[in-house]
Amino acid sequence: MSNAPLVLDAATVSRYLPHIDVLQEMRQLFVELGRAQAVQPAQTLTLFPDERGDFITYLGAAAGAGVFGAKLSPYLVQDGPPIITAWTVLMSMETGQPLMLCDAGQLTTERTAATTALAVDHLAKQDATTLAIIGTGAVAQAHWRQARALRQWEKVVVYSPHLSQSGGVQQIWRDLCPQVTFASSAEDAAEGADVVMLCTSSGTPVVDAAVIGTGTLVTSISTNVARAHEIDPAFLSAADVYCDYRQTTPTTAGEMQIAAQEHGWSVDRVQGDLPGLAIAQCPTPSGTRPIFFRSIGLGLEDIAVAHALFRAASA
């Protein structure tokens, strides 16, 4: 067929990914969203019959780039561990034809990390030098790759329970980050840090919020555990709170739901989101409290990173 869409599997995506500036893609995307040149519908969860799992559909339309599409991510219950995949179909707003169908597993990891990094760039102190990373897996590694150039990081302290179980994990991190040191607890890592990136798939707190100081930025990501939260929901009342997208995140993020239900916190207390920060239309941190940034991930991020992959693969 003429103009056949590209079909890229995980191995092919791996080859192109190092050539994509995902952080720059996220930066442009949130400016577009701030200017209402991009559209973010709510994600939809569809349960399979007989408790066989579910699939989430992430949609987005980026008019500036002239693309739209959907990421489908199923969670398939098996006898063994569940199968979780993600595939994105990218369509042209000019022709209505598909441009690409691609494995979106690694793209999701990278756009999640780049979204956190964008928040670090907007919200962390300009003179931040100490970075704590809680978690050591692929998502944590991507967070470091995306955030490494944003400040003059003199000290990078990493913690996860896996560190003590495997020497291989430490070696991976020494290769990735020459200045890395390893902590014996999450609290040891976070105490005194300018930025603490929580990069886990935990559904319950991974660090004691009591060690988070004034002006320290804590970032947190999403997992598919119901009401998942990486930090004590009570922490939100003591912090300047930001999120990736004000229209969708506060009603979905576990610690925001719980803080609102049990700790007298309110969604009105969200000071800003990435579109607002991108176009300088929301307050910057007060400097008198810790700062908390929570992302749940947007379909638009999937579309934007898929479009960057498409450009790289078509070049």
Place this chain on the structure above:
Amino acid sequence: MSNAPLVLDAATVSRYLPHIDVLQEMRQLFVELGRAQAVQPAQTLTLFPDERGDFITYLGAAAGAGVFGAKLSPYLVQDGPPIITAWTVLMSMETGQPLMLCDAGQLTTERTAATTALAVDHLAKQDATTLAIIGTGAVAQAHWRQARALRQWEKVVVYSPHLSQSGGVQQIWRDLCPQVTFASSAEDAAEGADVVMLCTSSGTPVVDAAVIGTGTLVTSISTNVARAHEIDPAFLSAADVYCDYRQTTPTTAGEMQIAAQEHGWSVDRVQGDLPGLAIAQCPTPSGTRPIFFRSIGLGLEDIAVAHALFRAASA
């Protein structure tokens, strides 16, 4: 890549379509939906910025067949006529991997017609012999193909405003349907018919409901005009009303919205839907009134017909 998904454009789909029994696929699907073995989420409409159009996402999961997926159908505003396309991505519930990306334009036409035909099979008199078809385009032709074997049609009367404008249209219909005759108005076609299939893209009534007799079945389909209706909404109060899917159609179909708002009609008056008819869990027509069947189209139909195409193309 191994097990690469099939990518089928419109020309390739055309070649396989005659080998697919779309009516049988719809029949099985609505049994599955009646038995809660298939899941139909609501469709989502996403507006593009700056009035550049929109796209509708149709989702579905058919556990019996072990597939799920999405159809994306954009409406793209251009200087000339709008571009409307539809593409379906079909995924495996076993592996989480994509099976196929296919042009869904013709599939949509055919599954729409087969859904109407399924309603005709459930709701029309067993001894029906006279069929009126309002509309003569591709959708109307597909309706005839799907419904032709369901009853002993002795008389098929066709009307559209295009008939008088082009001799070519009449020839197409003579080739399709040896017993066809042509009427000079929709009312002439519909009067005395056992079944009247409305197969137009009109947003306003195409036939005067006064000519519809007791026991006559009128079927009606969807277009993307807001509050579109092919028949006077007041007709619903005088008819036994059925639809494709009770959970979604009554709040979306134009004549049902208007009948509820302006004519004292109520959604409770819907006697049944295709899942209910498929498993014999809703009342059959009373025989004392006309019968009205309205479809808006389900993502599950798109998934089921795409799965049939995938099987045909993989064979």
